Amino acid sequence: MSAPDSVHDLAKARLAARAEKNFALSDQLRDEIAALGYEVVDVAGGYELRPKKRFPTYESTRDIRQINSGKFEITVAMIINGFQEDAVETIKTIKEHSQCAIAILVIGDPGVLVNELDSRTSLVQLTEDFGWGESANALLRNVTSEFIVIMDPSTRFTGDAITPVLAELKKREFVAVGWRGGLINLEDDWRSVEEKGAGEVDVLFSYFLAIHREDALTARGFSNRALYYRNADIEFSLNLRHSNARLLQMDLPLEQDRHHGYHDTDPEYRDAQSKKNYDRILERFRGKTAILSPRR
Numbered sequence: 001m002s003a004p005d006s007v008h009d010l011a012k013a014r015l016a017a018r019a020e021k022n023f024a025l026s027d028q029l030r031d032e033i034a035a036l037g038y039e040v041v042d043v044a045g046g047y048e049l050r051p052k053k054r055f056p057t058y059e060s061t062r063d064i065r066q067i068n069s070g071k072f073e074i075t076v077a078m079i080i081n082g083f084q085e086d087a088v089e090t091i092k093t094i095k096e097h098s099q100c101a102i103a104i105l106v107i108g109d110p111g112v113l114v115n116e117l118d119s120r121t122s123l124v125q126l127t128e129d130f131g132w133g134e135s136a137n138a139l140l141r142n143v144t145s146e147f148i149v150i151m152d153p154s155t156r157f158t159g160d161a162i163t164p165v166l167a168e169l170k171k172r173e174f175v176a177v178g179w180r181g182g183l184i185n186l187e188d189d190w191r192s193v194e195e196k197g198a199g200e201v202d203v204l205f206s207y208f209l210a211i212h213r214e215d216a217l218t219a220r221g222f223s224n225r226a227l228y229y230r231n232a233d234i235e236f237s238l239n240l241r242h243s244n245a246r247l248l249q250m251d252l253p254l255e256q257d258r259h260h261g262y263h264d265t266d267p268e269y270r271d272a273q274s275k276k277n278y279d280r281i282l283e284r285f286r287g288k289t290a291i292l293s294p295r296r
Contacts, residue, residue, distance in 0.1 A: 003038050003049040011040050011047050018042075031068050035119040054114060055123040061130045061138040067122050069101035069145035074166050074210070076100050076149045077139040079132060079229075081107040083260045087153040090257075091116045097253070098162035103143050105135050133226030136206075140213060140221050149210045152229070152261060155179070159253025165210045168248060175215045175245035176237070178204030179252045183295065184238075190286040191278075193234065200293045201249045203237035208254055219243045223280065228273035229261055235281050241291045 003011075014029035033040050039052040058064050069075045076094055080087045087104070091113075094102060102121040104113060107129045117123055126135070136150055147169050149162075165177050181204040182193040193203055206229060219240050226232035237247055262270065285291070 004036075007033060007036055007038050007049060010036075011049055014040060015047055031070060032119075034068070035070065054117055055110070055125060057125040057127060059127050061126065061134045064105075064124055064126075064138045064142050066144055067103045067124060067139070067142045069103070069122075069143055070120060072099070072101040072120065072145055074100050074147040074149065074162060074169075075103050075143045075145040076151055076162075077103040077105070077136075077143060078151050078153045079105050079107070079135045079139070080110075080113065080153055081129060081261075083153070083264070084111040084113050086257065086260065088112055088116060090153050090156055091121070093157040095121075097157040098160050100149075100162045101143070101145055103139060105139055107135075131224070131227035132229040133222040133224050133232055136232075137221040137224065140211075140216055143213065146213060147210060148213045148216075149208060150206050150233075151208050152206055152256075152259065154257050154259040154261065155207045156255050156257055157253065158255055161208065161252045161254050164250065164252065168250065169210060169212055172212075173246065174200075174248040175212050175240055176204055176247045177210045178247070178249055179208040179254050180205045181237070181247065181249040184292060186289065190282060196249075196296055198249050198251050199296060201237075201247050202241060202292050203234045204247050204249060206233040207256060208252065209233060215245060216240070219245065223277070225280065226273075226277050228265075228270065228277065230270065230274040231277035231281065235277060235284075238281060238285045238291065241293070242285070242288070246293070 010029050010033050014026050017025040030040055034052055037052050038049045041048045104123045106125050110123055110125055168177050181201040182195045184190055184202045185192040185194050222232055222236045
């Protein structure tokens with residue numbers, strides 16, 4: 001299959017940039033060519049263009065390589081394990097309302113999700129499920145944008161949720177900004193979270209959790225022991241606060257559709273894994289009120 005003239009024009013521009021030792025421009029043009037579905041290969045006297053596989057497949061989270069965010073400062077990243085058609089609807093709402101990169105980590109067959117790939121939407125496939133925490137950390141490590149949103153595929157955009165969040169994160173007063181969260185309930189010995197609305201909070205939930213990526217990695221990310229998502233976001237939030245980071249809950253144009261990760265998961269597995277995650281929270285953080293945000 002021959003490449004379109006527009007792709008050849010990019011390849012020629014890249015060749016010229018390399019000759020001028022402008023490697024930053026060369027890399028940018030290579031990424032633009034890749035986004036159009038081609039791999040550029042340097043050969044004696046020029047280049048070759050080869051059709052690029054639409055998405056990479058990995059056997060382990062440790063094998064995942066760089067997920068290109070292109071020109072975007074922020075990437076919305078989702079872990080998708082089943083219910084692909086619902087995830088497609090979510091992706092469409094992101095594209096309709098906001099400008100950002102989108103990274104999809106799919107467990108198993110991506111199905112109809114491949115139809116959503118474009119210049120700002122990337123997909124990586126994992127052949128085995130290594131758990132929610134490991135998958136979230138793989139996204140933290142490998143997307144190339146400065147900021148990342150870890151988002152559940154049940155969350156839908158009803159407006160531009162990215163611009164206000166990005167503006168807040170760039171002030172660097174808060175390491176993480178989210179849509180839902182709250183304060184640890186001290187009256188029941190740290191066993192629940194109280195919803196307090198917009199403002200500084202102790203914890204943010206992964207329905208929509210925007211983070212300065214390097215700061216999250218410095219705080220060691222999510223627990224790899226979290227096989228299931230529930231309460232892993234609380235553990236991560238308290239870990240951020242333990243490292244002196246501040247968290248902000250905002251009112252954002254988002255809504256939640258059916259939360260398959262909760263309602264359509266085996267209840268016995270769901271409850272057992274949720275308890276394991278919360279037991280780690282109590283063991284490590286209970287009683288450390290100094291890490292919490294001001295009460296309100």
